[in-house]
Amino acid sequence: MRILIVGGSGTVGKAAAAELGRRHDIIRAGRSSGDLTVDVMSEASVKAMYAKLGKVDAVVTTVGHVHFGPVATMTPEQFRKGLDDKLMGQVNIVLLGMDHVNDNGSFTLTSGILDRDPVRQGANAAAVNGAIGAFVRGAAIEMPRGIRINAVSPGLLEDSAAKYDGFFPGHEPVSNARVGLAYAKSVDGALTGQVICVG
Structure with missing residues (x-):
């Protein structure tokens, strides 16, 4: 399969690419690095990326910032x-990319653990993650041409533990390999309208 990973150079994107790249052709897109550049908050930028990309079998998004405070x-x-960055950025990728995904293809978005296991200062992340899950469940019942849509909701990745030191008390970090497998479950499997939790 030909798979676009938006955010493929980030920690979660690398985990997804490492697993999916074993079997598939990966194209990476990012704000400042990758095979293609894109600002997911700009409709014009997303449209331009898709125009250069052409058709793909799957799109994975691992992008988006939230406010901690x-x-x-x-x-x-x-x-x-x-809301503007992590939520609408990923929704833009879906809404503007529908015609660029082949029949029976898929979208996989990324949420996170905080809507089901909150921490102090994480209310914005919790709200956004919950909205991503709700969007996936709602969109799945009307996706055209057999296209599937899911989200992966990872816990704190081992490679991110130092960066978020102190924000996730008592959370056991999850391995990059386990997170990568969740993306494979979404892309290579048959699920749709699901939030695949890791950790």
Whole structure:
């Protein structure tokens, strides 16, 4: 299969690419690196990426930033960061990419553990992750041409544990290999409308 991974140079993207790349042709896209460049928050940029890409069998998105901070001092502008970036960025990839995915292909989005196992200062991430899961479940029942859509919801990756030190007390990091397998389950399997949890 020919698979686009948006965010393929990030920690989660590398985990997905390592597993899927065993069997498939991987094209990476990112804001500043990869085979193609794209700003997922810009409709024009997403359209331009797809125009260069052509047809693919699957699209995986592992991108998006959220705001970490106390709810008591969070501003609406800070909260919108996650909505505009991680949520709408990935939704843009789906809505604008439908015609570029072959029949019976798939989209796999990325959410995260915080909507089911919250931590302090993670309310924005929890809300965004929950919205991604809801979008996947709702979109799955009306995707055209047999296209499937799922999300992978990883816990704290081993390679990210140092970066988020102190934010995830008591969370056991998950291996990159396990996260990669979740993307393979979505892309190579038959599931649709599912949130595949890892950790």
